[in-house]
Amino acid sequence: DAGVIQSPRHEVTEMGQEVTLRCKPISGHNSLFWYRQTMMRGLELLIYFNNNVPIDDSGMPEDRFSAKMPNASFSTLKIQPSEPRDSAVYFCASRTTDEAFFGQGTRLTVV
Amino acid sequence: SQQGEEDPQALSIQEGENATMNCSYKTSINNLQWYRQNSGRGLVHLILIRSNEREKHSGRLRVTLDTSKKSSSLLITASRAADTASYFCATAGSYQLTFGKGTKLSVIP
Numbered sequence: 389d390a391g392v393i394q395s396p397r398h399e400v401t402e403m404g405q406e407v408t409l410r411c412k413p414i415s416g417h418n419s420l421f422w423y424r425q426t427m428m429r430g431l432e433l434l435i436y437f438n439n440n441v442p443i444d445d446s447g448m449p450e451d452r453f454s455a456k457m458p459n460a461s462f463s464t465l466k467i468q469p470s471e472p473r474d475s476a477v478y479f480c481a482s483r484t485t486d487e488a489f490f491g492q493g494t495r496l497t498v499v
Numbered sequence: 500s501q502q503g504e505e506d507p508q509a510l511s512i513q514e515g516e517n518a519t520m521n522c523s524y525k526t527s528i529n530n531l532q533w534y535r536q537n538s539g540r541g542l543v544h545l546i547l548i549r550s551n552e553r554e555k556h557s558g559r560l561r562v563t564l565d566t567s568k569k570s571s572s573l574l575i576t577a578s579r580a581a582d583t584a585s586y587f588c589a590t591a592g593s594y595q596l597t598f599g600k601g602t603k604l605s606v607i608p
Contacts, residue, residue: 392541419594430598430599431587433595436596438594444594444595481541481596486530486547486591487544488542488544488596490541490542490543491541493540493541
């Protein structure tokens with residue numbers, strides 16, 4: 389398996405634009421997590437899915453953020469409209485029961 | 500909110516020395532996990548210890564868990580320059596996996 393695949397690896401966008409981050413979890417994993425990492429706040433859990441169903445989205449910072457998992461092999465995290473304070477590295481991770489496997493992350497810069 | 504909190508925030512040691520990092524958490528857990536992150540990369544799982552275990556070893560890694568104190572420690576023995584990275588503890592509940600802010604370890608050759 390190629391592991392958790394995230395795209396794009398880097399994204400630079402202007403404030404106000406819509407940003408969509410993509411994640412392909414490892415086949416057979418039934419849980420998927422979206423995290424945001426910044427120097428100030430560390431690694432924050434934004435939302436997690438179990439069997440494609442959002443279980444807890446209390447970590448999503450604002451209504452500008454939304455996440456979907458239409459099927460077991462694909463998830464998106466959308467920010468609309470984006471703001472400079474959204475600049476961070478966004479990680480997707482998947483797991484079955486115990487250890488989580490992380491993607492390489494998407495480095496988002498909003499200017 | 501952060502569940503686990505690592506201590507110290509940064510640690511610098513000489514190659515060959517041992518490195519100890521600590522993690523404290525607040526609520527009950529199913530297990531506690533340690534991860535490593537190299538600069539610019541995703542996190543990689545190192546070791547997991549279940550709530551009914553007190554100590555676990557894997558190669559040069561030793562993890563302890565004290566559920567009465569809600570704390571864990573990660574010991575890396577005979578450190579190498581390649582161990583330079585950030586180390587995170589993660590507490591696992593029924594579904595969630597919540598990370599602390601990490602300890603940045605620098606191993607000087």
